Amino acid sequence: MTQRIENSPSVHPPRVHRAWWVAAVAALAIIAAGAFSTMPGLLVDPLQEEFGWSHGEISFAVWVNMALNGLTAPFAAALMDRFGLRRVVVGALAVIAAGAALTTAMTEPWQLTLYWGVLVGLGCGSMAMAFAATVTNRWFVQRRGLVTGILTAASVFGQFVFLPVLSWAVDHYQWRAGTVTVGLTSLMVMPFVWLLLRSHPADVGVKPYGSQEFVPKPPLDSGTGRRTLHVLCAVVRTGPFWLLATTFAICGASTNGIMWTHFTPAAHDHGMPVTVASSLLAMVGIFNVAGTISSGWLTDRLNPRWLLGSYYALRGLLLMFLPAMMGPTVQLPLVAFVVLFGVLDVATVPPTIALCREFYGEDSAIAFGWVLAAHQLGAGLVAFGSGVARDALGSYDLVWMATGALCCAAAMLAAIIRRPEHDRKRATTIELASSGASR
Template sequence: MTSSDETLSTSPIDTNPESPRGRGVHRAWLVAAVAGLTIVTAGAFSTMPGLLLDPLHDEFQWSRGSIGFASAVNMVLYGLTAPFAAALMDRFGMRRVVTCALLTIAAGALLTTTMTSAWQLTLFWGLLVGLGTGSMAMAFAATVTNRWFVKRRGLVTGVLASASVFGQMIFLPGLAWVVDTYSWRPANITLALGALVVGPLVWLFLRDHPADVGQRAYGAKEFQPEPAPVPGAAHRAVRVLNDSARTTPFWLMASAFAICGASTNGIMWTHFTPAAHDHGMPTTVAASLLAAIGVFNVGGTIASGWLTDRHDARRLLGIYFGLRGLLLMFLPLMMSATVQVSMMFFVALFGLLDLATVPPIVALCREFYGEDSAIVFGWVNAAHQVGAALIAFAGGVARDLFGSYDVVWVAVGVLCAMAALLSLVIQRTPATPWASTQQEEAQS
């Protein structure tokens, strides 16, 4: 804690829940901004698999399936790390965990530039980058929101969720240009430097809890002291999984979110660029289309957060998945060597829907699982990444077997229709066994 923070923490606590000092901007917004910058940096790393696929295939003669396997490992670890990272944040604090994560992804990106075998891609990019980015995943965003905000939670969740794709949007065109003009190695080095720059900012400005600076959460009516560190982070993450897995809402949300991952990270962010290139579209143009999806994604996710504060999250999820499925099934008809009006329509609408599912899922986790919602969401997000990994791998295999991605687009579109149905049948009341368990633990 810095000296300025120590001064804040010993000063009287103001009675205004939205601005504890009665003036200026609430510290929660600075914390959210730093968290957003961190997620932007981590999101930039997810742009690389699609850009690496063809260069690595050409340079090393590796199969697309083996390259896709490394991406799949990255996505699985991205998901599986999140709940443990959320528990570690309760034990050691967000600042320590996130700073270590940034150093890890920088090391993974730099080591990737020295590889000579496909297994090294799996180790450096799949393992190291997967672990690091997973520690800064949506569970981190949920932790920031739960600790620092009482009001505007849906909106803040939407903003932080969109930060990942915003990172893809601002980095993707430049990285694609670097790959085309020079090679893929300078692009990886650029990402590593970005992570190393953000690390000190996180250490200086990110704080674990409003009580660290003598404030209440934004919109809170009462001051809450900082909770004691929770020991046994790994045990807690597993216990929360065990408890939540006994409830129906968890499996419905996890299944729907697995399909969400398959239809976004798994197929779009890994295979859209090479699929468009198969139709004669230049790689830089395809990357620019993905970046444009990111532009619309920001607005769509923030709007979804605003809607989640006001409408039934289940119905929102059903609408989002239904529309996304239709778009993906018709995408093969829109592919061409040049950008047509139909493709621009796809880019705009898919961008609005891409991460719009996150605020409703986070809200449902909070509704059903209370204080453990960030960890539960981490496990739900793990399902998201497993779905993404399966399609990232299957997409590469399908391209090797059939010479086309068309069957993959249609299959994933059908899965989205299933996810829409799953979303609509999530029960409306919190699961009684979980609520009873929470009450018993509170009483003990």
């Protein structure tokens, strides 16, 4: 009697490897979550007008959102190991849809913090870049840098695709129409995730893409939280983790923290219409896709340390000069800023994930989750601090220049990320032995 064995490689592999379908539906879920990161900048002015809330009160909810987003990521990576990608992602989409729906009924600042800060933050954190790293590590052996770039670009794609639509909806139908739109988007994605997303190639009897051998599914780990904390205790003893976490915190500060949260109100302060400012941010998102995918391709071929250093240095210079480019109309220097910043915005992700993989191997997804936590904490602190600074100074100019200086510091830190000495000696020994055996 013939019995089908689920956890064995397929005899006739499909023309399109299943890994690409998994990557596609993962990208769809990330796009839905990415739409939520565009909303805070569109909510600042409407919430001030309707409720009289200050920049600081609104930015505090954004800080909570980003902080929980980051702190959830490493535990979400471990939960995916325990319960599977499909269950965790569907649950996360349901939570953020609920948070978006409840936000439409709020009347107090603490409710914005609870609904948008806590619920949406937890849900989006479960589908953050650690999710992309998990999918890439499990389903791909080849093209990892490229796939990382594509999944990272998916988040940005969600931002720039939804931003003009949300901006128009807020402008014509008030801010509640925007939150309902992103909530419904999450609900629409859920069936696709449930039908197509799988946790491991062994679940459908195929090899990871590019692998010459079938990889059995690892046993379930019941100690999800324990493993996450164990990985944290291990990585904090290494120098590369602190360098990666610090540079990525500055990355978050200079993107989600200041750019995606405060660019629109800052441009509005200079007399630019909100819809025009939102369109510029959408352009940033368009060039994000090209920059991130290109960065993934370069990460497969060049030293990721030097890529990081270059990205941060150029980003810092752009931010320092941004206040001089602001005005009521869009001029050529501001267009050049949008293009260059877009190329650099999320380009840091593929080399950072590659370095985590180099240093931490099988634990790299969880290690990157902790690095991502630093990213979101940095983003949240700067988002909150920028709102407070705007209330106190009446301008964002000083914040732009200070954030640019931080990026220049991150460039210097990226250049000194090095593999521990004993690991370098071991790698050299292995390479020499391999070359001797080939002769």
